[in-house]
């Protein structure tokens with residue numbers, strides 16, 4: 569049987585990872601500034617992570633949510649402490665799309681309303697309502713399209729208020745930083761306006777922190793830089809460091825009834841062991857402060873490069889918009905310098921999403937390689 573050809577692949581097979589380095593089948597090492605799409609937060613094969621998952625699978629790998637799973641309670645407590653959301657409740661699923669799907673569902677249950685407002689160039693996942701809330705008509709099948717999802721221009725509070733005034737809005741959902749769009753930023757003032765307008769019109773605020781969360785911005789969640797407090801926050805990617813995990817932080821005032829949400833695999837013992845290990849390392853090694861320090865220094869350096877038009881982001885979630893298409897530069901970084909970076913829907917933008925413990929000297933190496941890739945004479 570062949571694989572369904574839905575991905576455009578980089579010409580490489582990776583067989584090993586350690587920290588911020590991955591190796592291909594021929595033994596060539598690569599600096600991983602892509603992190604498997606912002607997933608690798610504490611580094612590849614971190615010893616504490618390997619030990620925690622190995623210990624858990626040897627003890628009890630899985631049981632369903634029909635019994636008490638104490639490690640879930642431990643993870644929720646730890647996530648509450650590390651993120652500052654200790655009064656919220658945590659519901660675990662398996663992916664970012666599923667987390668957003670459940671957040672929208674819960675907002676609709678809680679308000680009795682039907683409409684969801686999202687923003688232009690958003691990406692919220694590929695399940696039914698999450699894909700309808702994603703601004704890419706190419707991936708929305710006719711069965712997913714729904715008039716219950718309304719798109720609003722990012723950073724336009726007047727447009728948002730006009731939509732809210734029409735009524736029936738259950739939630740406004742926004743990414744902490746828009747990832748797929750090339751690290752497009754909602755301004756802090758705009759986020760504060762969104763919070764105010766949601767409260768004024770009785771809509772819930774959902775923060776999609778699937779890509780921008782897990783400490784990547786320097787705070788546990790990117791929206792915390794703006795000082796806002798959403799009712800629902802979704803997580804995935806970095807919180808599992810490669811183990812498929814998603815989740816939903818739910819404000820204490822949102823009522824849930826028995827059976828309203830559910831999942832077979834969400835919050836299983838292995839997923840919880842993975843999350844615990846990730847949170848341990850983020851806390852113990854001060855990775856949020858490190859990400860903020862080295863990431864913001866990289867942003868400042870890149871902003872001064874002559875072939876860079878704009879640098880967007882915070883901490884280690886960075887979009888570098890070049891004065892040319894990014895695809896060729898990415899290829900040179902990969903083939904000539906052994907550096908993996910991400911692309912974006914904005915074709916001139918490179919995305920930098922490394923493990924949060926990447927050292928500053930590796931980022932210096934990237935700046936030199938970027939300069940060579942943009943100025944050197946490469947075939």
Ligand SMILES: Cc1ncc(COP(=O)(O)O)c(C=O)c1O
Pocket residue numbers: 662663664665666668691692693694743747748776777778779780804805
């Ligand atoms: C902001 C955001 N939300 C949701 C998702 C979907 O996550 P998943 O692929 O785990 O379903 C992504 C994935 O790239 C994302 O970047």
